[in-house]
Amino acid sequence: MTDSSNVTAIHERLDGRLVLPGEAGYDEARSVWNAMVDRRPRMVVRCASVGDVVAAVRTARELDLELGVRCGGHSIVGLAVPEEGLMVDLRPMGGVRVDPVRRRAWVQGGALLGALDREVQRYGLATTAGNVSHTGVGGLTLGGGMGWLARQYGLTCDNVVSFTMVTADGDVVRASRTENPELFWGLRGGGGNFGIVTEFEFRLHPVGTRALVAEYTFPLDRALPALRAWRDLNARAPRQATFTASVGGDGLVRAGFVWVGDPGQGRLLLPEMRALGRPVSERVAEPSYLELQRVDDSVQGHTSRRYWKGHYLGGFPDAAIEAFLRRGVAAGDAGLPSVSLQAYGGAIADVPDQDAAFSHRNTLFEYVCAARWSEPAEDRTRMGAARRAAAELEPYATGAYVNVLSDEGAEGVRRAYPPGKLARLTVLKNAFDPHNVFHLNHNIRPGRA
Template structure:
């Protein structure tokens, strides 16, 4: 099989590397594409898209392959695979970075931190830049510097017809608006241009763990703690077990616990002051909050969410942390059967909330927190075990229904979250506007193997 104008590698089922090439982060996803087109550059991406359209093939687009729903791979179609396109070019004077569409956040942090710069990225180093960005992009720096999409200056996009355009505030501004939160519905982004900010290289960052029995008290304290937190302080609450990391004493491994992980984007001494009350609260099991490199902190959770494990997610946005909401979280967070399952709650606000709602397609500007319920089990564990973990996630979400903010982060939606939840992620007004842009740039819905927005 050949593709005109394609210089990358074409992988089919008769190749020795086929199974590795079709594998994605979520090991529960097992799909068999007809062809994997591993692109070497933007021209290859365009050639692969034209080939798919000419041969009426289902299209999946792979950047980092990290989406929990497995949208990066399809059955019987073509995977436009950007995973070999991971270059990052930093302009330290202009404080920008151009990043290819297959790069991971660890690649970006590695290059930008050489200059003491960073932009808002995910909290796991092996998360793909493209997927996280196109859905909005939440992370530890967002309260100080905005979402990833708030730092996107331009994008090189391969359209549904196989053309190449540049989207920015001045070029195709409607497409640029839609790319910033609307997902992979409008084209294949072969490269991104991001604004960078002075961060690190040394920051005050890390988690503090308390016993699960302290969850209610910790969450109530945390509610007050973040209410007065400076924008430079990003934090995530994690409820599950203590991961068996080398920096954690062995006697704490897998113990049920609540953790608050922080990263202060400013000077270390300012960070030490900002987290002092947190570190002094109650009786922590272990306190790992300390000066560390930003890059090391960003990759610190990588081994706790490994490639090939099986994952199932449920998520919602929260209006706040009322006592009733805290009670629901404390009652359900530790009811999973797998020690690898957990939930995580992100503190929003700050710079995220100051961007006008209609400036980008990301719609969750006004929420206080969002929460993800992450069921995790190993590939060799039984079907009954998998069913129990997914049931836990669904029960947890159902119990949170009265406390939801009426929205959800689109990047946290799983494969069984249908059209109603996609609409929930955007709201009716933003969804209709996205549908109009979809109709202009992809009227045939060629890019539908995603959290799909139908052409208006």
């Protein structure tokens, strides 16, 4: 237990608040997106300033406590929540400051995507961000950051101008192309392995405020030719279009695209989409960009038990389409996971591979198999079904997105980074965190590169 003298000393260091088990706010702080995660930190530091982050890191080291960092809390395995450790809760540091003339945004490390989107959309600006508004900016960006603007403007990490970071020693450093450039390289895709980022400076783009979503639904027995045509159309689609496909729990197959920009231009793709096959329904909508960014929020709430697996696919041959549609088991079986595809390419692939730690820029589609349920008794069944479905696509996989790794451990890290990059990241880890203070992540271990 933490004695009263330690608690008093920690309180005196903070601008924010120390929350202990049994106190108001403790259970809310430790509750994250995946309801399977039910761990109890010894203390939670609700950080209100960079100084609080420094104090939290130093406190964890002084008391030899495992350190977790919480923003959106979307890690599928709950990496933010250390059992009997110290949780750094960055959410009070959620501010966003925008310079619309310079097209820059300065985003505190605890901000959620919704806060970033709302502030920049006042000026018709945006930068690449994920598809669920209550995701943390920090976790998304440090792992790479895919979103509806990525094919036009690159990944979230490609749009970072600078980072401000607290190190394992409690120092505050800045990283950019000219200041700590190797750290700048590693923070763009290397995850939370090197420190706690307290501020991101982003480049913004004039995207307007409008979008278009087109979705066509097919029964399973008519989906194979439709997905073939969808795949081929994706190869020549404009960069404003991000093609998507999914098979839901209802067994229906949905294929379409999301367009950010003038909806009238996006509608020029609709005749070719209607030629994919004989859909049972068509949905075409023109949400605002902010509505688009919130469209999955209700589905992605914080009360469900969850598990997922993911792959990067460098190609999508007919055999892979068939495996995608099977979902690991025969049609009609109960409890099947949902599977989805999102197109890469465009500006993502324009960035040279060695420019950042993020890897696999020549990915064609990102595949995610996601299970969601409510009863603990179903855990084993649901997780097993997701693993089987993902295994069907593994022969076509070229790697994995670090932000979609779950319980793969070191093998998952090796899938996310090729050997040369992993060696370079290890050298960087040795320099900034040789004792692996920041190991509750998809961990790059210090040691020999």
